[in-house]
Amino acid sequence: MKRYFFKYFEITIWIVALCCLAFTNPAEQGHYSLCPFNRFGFSWCPGCGLGHSIAYLFRGDFANSFKAHWLGMPVVAVLLFRIYTLIRFNNRLADPFSNR
Template identity: 65%
Template structure:
């Protein structure tokens, strides 16, 4: 998350580990989500939605997941109530 917040999503010359980009494809759903989250961290909601429309909900899911991993009582309460 820190990497997405600190990188420039509009930068054209950046290092990538994406197998689709390395194979020459122009678009990748994972990269779109990464760019969308990065645009959100930079306050650009319009470009975030343009990069990938699931960026906003995915950011909330990831933040909740990080919170549940840091605070184990949230995870255990939800698992034992079912």
Template identity: 60%
Template sequence: MACLVFTNPAGPSHFSLCPLKAMGIAWCPGCGLGHAIAYLFHGDIRASFHAHWLGIPAVLGILYRIYTLIFPVNYLARMQRVDTHR
């Protein structure tokens, strides 16, 4: 995620580790998602949505997962409460 903050997805020399791009295939759903996240971090929500419509939900899901990894006690306590109600 930090790398996507500092990349320019609209630039002509956009660096990519995509194996499809290395083979010369122009379209890749993963690249579109990466571009969408980069556009979102640059504040261009419209370009983010046009690059890949799952970019915004992906960022929200990744940030939530980072939160649960940083604060595992809150997450584990909440999961135990859910299991006791079943």
């Protein structure tokens, strides 16, 4: 059980995080947030901007995605590549006699 937990933990975290951001509505103002900047009354937060950027990106709204945070598109590309490499690496470990 421990082996599977450590083998798939990071993949699961990144996929769940991207899915959560894909299903959130970035235009909604009255949502609950754990952001400390939001709690102290600041209107802009780099983390919230990145989350909104990714949410807009999954909706296909590239202009608002770039306005929310310019790193949204590169971050999604890096996370998708990370998920791909983790899946590929775990499959290679599962089949040690393959010639890949």
